[in-house]
Amino acid sequence: MAAVTSAAAPTQGHGGVTNPPLGGAVAGSSTQGHGGVTNPPLGGAVAGSSAAGSSSGGPSSGGPSFSAQARALYVSSSAKAGMDGVDSEKIAEIVLQTAANSPFTAHQRKLDRAVDRRVAKLLAAKRKVSEPERAAARATVAARRADLEASRRLERVCVVVDFDQFYAAVAMRDRPELAERPLAVGGALVLTANYVARRWGVRSGQPGFVAKELCRQLTFVPAEYEKYAEVAATAMEVYREYDPAVSCGMGYDECSLDLTHYLRRRVRWDATGGLTLSARRRTALCFSTSDECLVAPFDQAGIAPNFLLAKMGADVNKPDGQHTVSPTVEAVLAFLSATPTRKAPPPSAAHHEAAPTAAGGASRGASTTRPGRVPQADQLLQVALGWCEKERGGDAGAMQKGISFSDTFGSSDEPAALRRQLWTMCEGLGASMLAAGLVGEKLTLRLKDSSFEVRSRAAPRGAAIGSAGELYARALPLLEREL
């Protein structure tokens, strides 16, 4: 990982950081624009060895027809909490009618086909692996697995709390008259729907026009991110009593606590039996000191010996549920085999880097560059075993690596209009860079057209980028070339 440094982020002074740099960016285009600055990837060590991954349930290679896929998509959504008694046939029908022939869906299908090709390629490569190679790989995995088991920690009590229907809960808190009505936060896209709306089939990630079609009475309210940050901060204040280092997830709607120390001090707790927060204690966790904190009466919690498992557990038993993974190897493995692969987080070298390397380091370095190894295999193995040493849920305290500004605007091919749009976005990005105290090193212009095709063009490295003017100067040539 190149030792590029930049006049990076002074704000959160991290002493003499040799840390990664950052950048600034902007974008514009005929329908949508998205711009961002990125840095060279963290690089770091990637592990090798050979473990199995499993494909994300995307069908399509000779799989079901498109409408069957759409139906399957819906069925999974109807299985969500609070969706009993929903007329799934009808909803599937409406979703198909309104969205199946959209340019978005067409683009999505194209992406899916690319994934299928990649999967086919991997499977073909796998088939070519000889039996001796397989045996060697099995031995490597067995050895690594033994290492991981030997270093497995089960004494911690990690909790991930998920603020259910968070954005909608905040909206309903402020406008109680909306609470009984179907409500969606968002606009072009549904970010969150309350449980009333979900009964109509409205769900997050759905395009707004489909949601409206599903539920004519649906009320939309725009997202208010500053407010969410505020409410989350208030909730964190409460959680801090239980874990001074409590961290908040990116979208503000979840946080992670390590209750190990709190429980040792305050509660009689049987390590072998695990921990179940009593309803009362959980309520205390959520609401203890202030009613201001009454965010969502239906928060979920995952409780487990590490944050990987706690995060996965928070997704079980919605709404208003909690799931405990007991601190035994058997319980952990049983939980994993009962949990769809889809629920596991993607293996990430960065996560691995973030973990103390007691167990990981040596074998990682040794196997990284061997040919024929599956990248990320060590991470996959860790996830498969439910092994995770991450100290926290979020990456609290990590230095920001990029900052971006994007905007969806009306379709246009007018160069002049696009330049104006670009300028507006440069101003927006400049302002957020200023607010964040960031200076850019590298600039990327991203353009999305009306068929959802995305182009990204990077400016050659140059002087630090700090203002709207500098952003524009670097971005404009990129745009001109695309006109």
Add this chain to the structure above:
DNA sequence: ATACATACC
């Protein structure tokens, strides 16, 4: 290194 894609909320 660049472009393109993915995951997550």
Add this chain to the structure above:
DNA sequence: AACTGGTATGTAT
């Protein structure tokens, strides 16, 4: 009329 926006990471070339 018409499928977000922001950050970080992964893959292919």
